[in-house]
Amino acid sequence: MLNYKQLHHFWTAARAGGIVRGAERSGLAPQTVSGQIAALETELGVNLFKRQGRKLALTETGRMVLDYAEEIFRLGSELEEALRSRSAGRAMPFRVGVADVVPKAIAWLLLAPSMDLAEPMRIVCREGKFDALLGELAIHKLDVVLADSPLPPSMDVRGYSHALGTSTIGLYATPTLADALQGSFPACLDGAPLLLPGAEASVRTPLLRWLETERLRPRIVGEFDDSALMRAFAEAGAGLFPSASLVGEQLCRQAGMVHLGDARGVTETYYAISVERRLTHPAVRAISEGAARHQLGGSTAD
Structure with missing residues (x-):
């Protein structure tokens, strides 16, 4: 089953433009984020990032996974907003x-x-x-x-x-x-x-x-x-x-x-x-x- 915590670490890093920046946003060590993403890649059996010069870039599969992750976490945010609206009477x-x-x-x-x-x-x-x-x-x-x-x-x-x-x-x-x-x-x-x-x-x-x-x-x-x-x-x-x-x-x-x-x-x-x-x-x-x-x-x- 897909590990959504690992997916969230990947999503954060991909949106931030790299693992170091993603770790800064998450308040975690880069090694922790890197390990979570590596575990996700192992679970999915694909590479999500590739080395491009001195930087990391998304693979084609990584871009597809990012699209799905964007939708998953967008829906999660909508669910939270809907529940807050209901409890607040909005x-x-x-x-x-x-x-x-x-x-x-x-x-x-x-x-x-x-x-x-x-x-x-x-x-x-x-x-x-x-x-x-x-x-x-x-x-x-x-x-x-x-x-x-x-x-x-x-x-x-x-x-x-x-x-x-x-x-x-x-x-x-x-x-x-x-x-x-x-x-x-x-x-x-x-x-x-x-x-x-x-x-x-x-x-x-x-x-x-x-x-x-x-x-x-x-x-x-x-x-x-x-x-x-x-x-x-x-x-x-x-x-x-x-x-x-x-x-x-x-x-x-x-x-x-x-x-x-x-x-x-x-x-x-x-x-x-x-x-x-x-x-x-x-x-x-x-x-x-x-x-x-x-x-x-x-x-x-x-």
């Missing part, structure tokens, strides 16, 4: 990754129940590309990832996709742009300026297929990986844009947008991806149960 961190294709209003709708728990939570949100967020989930830097698609089978990440709900997709425009459109929906979309989600958005292909089925050829004036940026362009009148009908009322009330109509048969499903098959984290459970209460769905996939 809010526990809830680390959420939000894929940049998920509309911010949807993210808020899904996350809101986690803020009403008896045990207070401090939400730490990270927005980014889906693949990058899954990587952080795999090494436990995130508790959950919110996305518009389930965990891809090709991803070498152990995780489970929990479907939270599905929304129809509507088309929205500013009042000025809506007044300028000719005819009724959906014929009015033909030739109209359209803003599209980027290639990574799950709704893009079904939407384009629907336009083709309806024999509509809007003028695509922009494509956006970030849903908030697409909405900003739409609110400025650059073009009409698709959005989940779940937040359509909010778009019309707060942003003054006009609902033109829904793309028949085009839907978007939202997922909470976690490393747990059965949800045990209280905040993640609250998200799933909140989605079910609001009739957003709530089945579990994969």
Whole structure:
């Protein structure tokens, strides 16, 4: 079994830049630290350091072990902080990754129940590309990832996709742009300026297929990986844009947008991806149960 005391001595020395400096930080004799690292190398059957001139440098294996050690002791620090927070009555961190294709209003709708728990939570949100967020989930830097698609089978990440709900997709425009459109929906979309989600958005292909089925050829004036940026362009009148009908009322009330109509048969499903098959984290459970209460769905996939 791995000796974590020995690993900690290696980690300290590697971060300090050598055994002597590592010993100074630990308050031990260099011979003691050197002996602990030598014992670790013997146990693992590898060399962690190599002589480089008059100094020691990490071997390739040593760099790999250091990466793991960084993660191990980072998680240990988080555990200590979580226990201190709980005993002191402070809010526990809830680390959420939000894929940049998920509309911010949807993210808020899904996350809101986690803020009403008896045990207070401090939400730490990270927005980014889906693949990058899954990587952080795999090494436990995130508790959950919110996305518009389930965990891809090709991803070498152990995780489970929990479907939270599905929304129809509507088309929205500013009042000025809506007044300028000719005819009724959906014929009015033909030739109209359209803003599209980027290639990574799950709704893009079904939407384009629907336009083709309806024999509509809007003028695509922009494509956006970030849903908030697409909405900003739409609110400025650059073009009409698709959005989940779940937040359509909010778009019309707060942003003054006009609902033109829904793309028949085009839907978007939202997922909470976690490393747990059965949800045990209280905040993640609250998200799933909140989605079910609001009739957003709530089945579990994969």
